[in-house]
Amino acid sequence: MTQVVEIESRGGRAGTTLLEVDHVVMNYTTKEGDVSAVEDVTFDLKNGESLGLVGESGCGKTSMALSLLRLLPDNGEIRQGRILLDGEDLVELSEEAMRQRRWRDVSMVFQGAMNSWNPVYTVGDQIREALRLHWPTTLTYTEETERIAALFEMVGLNSAMIERYPHEFSGGMRQRAVIAMALSCNPKLIIADEPTTALDVIVQDQILKELKEVQAELGMSIIYISHDIAVIAEVTDRIGVMYAGKLVELGDTLEVFHRPRHPYAYLLLGSTPSITGPRRKLSPLEGEPPNLLDPPKGCRFHPRCPFASDRCKSEEPPMTDIGGGHEVACFHWEEVPEIRELSK
Amino acid sequence: MINSSKRHWLRLVAILAALAVIAAACGGGDSTDTTEGSSETTEGSTETTDGGDTTETTEGGDTDGGDAAGSFETYALGMTSDITTTNYWNYIGPEGTVYNQYVLADTKTSLFGIEYPAIQVVPAAAVGLPAEPVEGDGGWTITQEMRDDMVWSDGTPITANDVAFTYRAVSEAALGGDWLSSYPYTEESNPQLTSVEAVDDTTVVFTFSDRPGLGVWPHNVGVATIMPAHVWEPVLEDALTQEDPAGAMYGADASIDVSAGSTMFDSWEEGAFARNVANDNYSDSGLVHKQFDDGTVQIGDEMFYGDGGGEVVVEFTEGPYLTEQTFSIYADQSAAMLALVNGEIDYWINPLGVSPGLREQGLNADNLSVAVNPTNGMRYLAFNMRKSPGQYKGYRQAVALMIDKEFLTQNVLQGVAFPMYLMVPEGNQKFYDAELAAELEATYKGVSEADRITQAVEALKADGFTWETEPSVDEEGVITYGVGLIDPDGNAVTEQEILAPPASYDPLRATASLWIEGWMENLGIPARANPTDFNTIVAKIWPGVGEEIGFDTYILGWSLGNPALPTFHEAFWHSRNLAEVNDGNNSTGFANDEFDAAADAVLAAQTEEEALEAILTAERILADELPYVVLFDTPITEFYSNDLSYPFTQTLSGLQFNVGFPGTVAK
Amino acid sequence: MWKFIAKRVGQMIVLFYIFLALLFVLLDLQPGDISQQFVGNPDIPPEAKQLMIDQLGLDEPKHIQLFNHLKNYSTFNMGASWSQYPRDVSDILFSALPRTIYLFLTATILAYILGFWTGKIVAWKRNTATEKAVMGTSIFLWTVFYPWFAILMLWFFAAYLDWFPVGKFVTLNFESRPDLVNSISDVLFRTSGSEAASGWTSSAAPGANDVFMLLFTSLIVGTIAFFGIRWIVKRQVKDPTTQARLFTGGTVLVFGGFVLYWITNEYGPWAFDIFWHSVIPVMTLTLVSYAGTTLLTRTSMIETLKEDYILTARAKGVPDVTIRDRHSARNAMLPVTTSLVLALATVIGGGIITEQIFSWPGIGQTYLAALSSEDIPLTMGALALIGILALIAHLVADILYAYLDPRIRVQG
């Protein structure tokens, strides 16, 4: 009985590798041609670790996240690469086997909590559905209720709300309930896709704290996805910066946040205000992300890059370790100025 | 936890058990009911058998078994419209529809009937031919002897008292519809039927305020329905105490009614069927009717209208041979025809006959026979004689001259209609003026377009019409059509609207209107055929008393009444019946003293010869004055099962006019 | 929810009176005096006319007349029919009503269930041959000229294949039915040799409306039992598997009970005969209104499938069929329910034509017959009744919607 209420992570020992993303290429087929939404992305994630993926809208963050769960729409396809979860390649799994992995091993907190609840069922019923599908044993109704109550308690919701419908929840409550649902099957990994967008700043902060506490307590891995690097800088161990479907920089949060080496990361940070981070002058990121139907040759960032050289136009810069596990895909990483220099 | 869920379980089981008990109780109750119900039904049917229907039917069947015609169970008829009442008072009153007639007409009798196909008045409940009116103190009286051997279906004799009662009911409850003409009790009637008294069981005396013509006696009062006094007396007494006695009579429960005809009404399922059963007490069962070459009609041993010279052309013995007569209702003609072809029904009784498209189906069916008969009606073009140009005789004649009826019926209407020249249909030979018809045909039939135009121009010119461009025919026969007719007052003739029912209502008249439009235009008359909803046409022609009647011309049709004495001339063209005066049927505004006299003479005629003479006079005036241009009519085509044997099939307006011969049909 | 329903009922009542007023205007706009519209039948004696004028208050000033009109119609005092004088209009209409309700209800429910099911599947399988075929058929059925289609159906199934009867809704003599139909009837009701074998003219035959009334009563009892069982099970049993089993059991129990009741019922053979006659009209009416529901469900499903909660469900590892049925379809049902109205117009309009073409003597046929015989009181009465039927159907759709959508059911 106690087992049912126990909320935990079924991930392995902290520090061992949980997820390996290995040269993943993902394309959408459209009438106009192929859209390369995720291009040759490689990273890994350890048990208990939290990783942030940042970038502008349309840079492939969400496509990456969906690829991890293989939740792609009909026209989306993983063309290459491996996604190893505990050493098992998710790309190779049958659809049915994959379906069973979802939520049980990897759950997700979606953006826009308002719409991620089905309006016609109670929140309790929707969490119950996940339990029925993925809990290793068959639970009785009362056991389910008890577990949901425990989950609610953990995320700071009143267990009387279980039998309520989504429209009876406020925005923040709904997002808490989403987290409760994400935790329901003791997953190894949670993907939080813009978990706090559309919430007001105070609630945003609360929710992130909540997630951080939960992670600290349960020790699962979390991948945060956000366009706002400042927001997730607080809660992640490492940060990956994505641009136009490619991972362009990956490193420790503090390292990337304070000393971004890729010009895009540099400019992105420069364009984002931060309450908690170092004060700096805001500079706009000019231009728009490229059309992924026909991405630029060479480095995909070169049309917008102030440091671009002729080499960037013809040759794709590889991810290079510049020390301390800080990887950058840029030929000119050394030319990128320090942020501190800017904030004079 | 497990405990609690177990508790839930127990509670559910308890509830379900309770439900089951209730269900069982209900189910038990139901099954008991059912048993009771069915036993009741059995009792019911036993009662029915005791009551006589079944038993006596069987007896009747036995009796008829020896008959050569044989007997049969069900005479299955199809109808394309439902009946609207089962109450005979109501049927003769406001609900005189042809479908009510089909079902109910045979269930009552009258003093006299019309014998078809000869179209002659013969006695039914009376003895001998209609008695002569005699002038007396309180007016003119008719003393009519009645038979003493007739009974209602419940065995009660039909007596003079029933006739007197019917008059009393009609006059005291102020019944309307055809009762008004059957028993003309109102003061407006001329002559008024002031009393009907039963001297004894077999003698009835009618008193009129004035001398009745043939149109009244026997053709209205003599053929009037007789209702059973013993059944309806209490209902009448009750009705007379109510606010609306007529409504009470019309709405009274008719299941108490009895029959004097060969069948009696049994049941009606609205929208589905009506059912009659044989009247086993039918008085005339076994009575032999004969009609001879020379026009003699023999009923039983008595001969009328001749002495039986020549061959017997029609001979039949009254039944009924059927045990039940059913009327299935089909909303769709094609469905009725299919039922006929499939043998589901024996005869499709329909006032219009079978429409052309269905005839081939009937002819191809081996199980069906066909009867084709002329009808008692006409379709016509009418002018508004209240204004120019309709007021000018020359104009009307010119239009009539332009209409090529033969071409219209044969070529345009594909021969589904036949041309007509007189108001009295050719099918009614008794009153048809063959001589006048021949004269008219000489004028109108087979005339070339050039001659038509020449004659029409002459007629118009005679009345003072002129043209912008006069229609003309040169020596080589090349026709120049006219433009811009100008009336004798010097005003250009405005566009003449021809109102006609739309193609969806009657394609024949709709098509005819378009052709007439063309012919009128050739003469320089601006014309426009306007297909107009039937009800709208009626509203324009009869807008009500005192309203202005503004139509130009219209095309409609009439179905004519009693062929044994056509009295429609007075109704359609007498100046007394002008639409603007009393909303009467004289829609054209025709007022002609000579004609009025002739029409009155028809009503007042004491002999058929007088009536014929007056009708011929009237027809001649109409043919010259042309308030109507009679156009055409269609024959009636009917199909019936080969198994049936009818007394005759050649008769004006077809089998349906004889309501399908329920009393004489055999299988 | 009750508040919502009460509000809707209130609105409906107001609308009904506006509608009645509209009818009054329609009558008044016609040429001639309005009293003539009610008592203009030339065969009605003058005394009776005056009586009707008094009863219906037709010689009062216009506004009083309107008030009387509303009052009379609310109490079903619609005057006497002309074409079936002196029967009350309401009497004629009520005797035609059960037949129409049978046709209308069966077709609507069937169309709704089938259309929803097809639309759901088609939306799920976009760009497949199935979708294309279903869409093509639906667009054809939805745009097909209904009278023409009905005639073709009648011709094909009744005249050409000869499987079903042409016209009417009862067979006078059961012996004239095809042998197969009689054998089925015999197996079900053991009718051979009994009084029932001879048909509707036999003395054992009930009135058709009695059969319809019993049918409706049993249907209502069955529906209440069905939902009652579900309600009780839902409240008392929380365990999903048991719940599902009990639901199935309850359905079988109710349905079986219903069938058993009708097999043992003495009205059984007659009901069967009516059923046999109703197959093509119901099928025709259903097909057309089915197409509308299919098209609508598909659109609605496609919209719901783009909702975020569908992605959530997929991420949750919910099997596809469950996503389709439990998540998407359940939501897609909401707009479809509101637009039951759409199907309604088709069913009512089509119903009139259906009744005419298939000789089904219901309100529609009464309406057309009244119109062609210029029976104004009956025409107006029938139109008012059609209006009431439409209102009730809308109300049912509203209640259903309120029940289906927790945002209305549970005031948050």
Place this chain on the structure above:
Amino acid sequence: MADLLTKPEGDAPEGEAIIATPLWRIRLRLFRRSFARNWKIFAQNKMGLAGLAIIVLFGLMAIAHPIFMATIWDGHEEGGKNVYDPRAGADAVIVEKTVVPDGEITDPTTQIGQTEAALQGTGLVIPEVGTVMTAPLANPAPPVISGVPHPHWLGTDPFGGDILSQLLFGARAAFALGFTAAISSVLIATAVGTVAAYYGGVIDTLLMRLVDLMILIPALPLLIVISGFWDLDLIKLGIVIGVTSGLGGTAIILKSQALSVKVRPFIDAARVAGGSDFRIVLQHITPNVLPLSFLYMMFGVTAAIFIEASLSFLGLLAIDQSWGIMINIAHTQGYTLQGLQVWWLMIPAGASVTLFSAGFFMVARAMDEVVNPRLRAR
């Protein structure tokens, strides 16, 4: 957009040129551009293109009628009327058979004589059993391509009227009715929708209750009674259908669209600039509602044709000739259950009504995807 921004600011002549361009030309240009964009989306929808093709086909049919009448059908006169006249034309030559009761097919020329002989035999003088009058068979002729004086490519109706001519004429009637109904419907719906949205309050409530009522009352029965009581021709009917349907659901949809337009900033701007209510509704709100109006106009055509054909079928309309009347005549003359034997009576007209409705319906659905991107295929 980018081009406009980078235009040098001080370039006076060009600036003037821009100002001097009449507003309508700018609108036209914008319209052309948006039309081109929308056409691209529309053209991707095969159903919409098929619908358009159907409409064009019927358009050609409508145009073909007068052309045929003036060319290949010219000069086929019988008794002063053209046999191909869609309303009154009748080809008598094709009457080949008439039937006597024993089922024999006889020559039509003997028909009149027989009829008269038979007629004279009734009444006083009773005919011998066996001599009877004939029952003429109205005779829809099957398609005849050539070899007869007046070929009928699609056969004739029971009265000898040419089916093809009626069919082509019916297309004209259908367009006339469909567009009258659709235009009046959209005019009313747009007016009601924008006015209700713009003014709100009492006006909104009143109009919306009226709309509720129209939605509640099924159109067909209402139009049946209206056509039963009043004499409607094609155009009047179109307007009546337009008014009843325009006051229905379309008004609600257009109102919600107008509401979304009403809150946009340029309306406030116009109001601040002193535009009258009427002007704002007419010039600013209405144009933004028009695409949706146009969409519902397409649905309106379908509804109108259906209603007209149904009313004609029920024999409630007094119009010259239409597809509905063609079916009505086949039906009332009793050809409905004869199926494919007389296919040319039922199939061409019925299929035309169906296809015509389907054409507009398909175009409307495809346009729906243009207007409502949520429906587009992925």
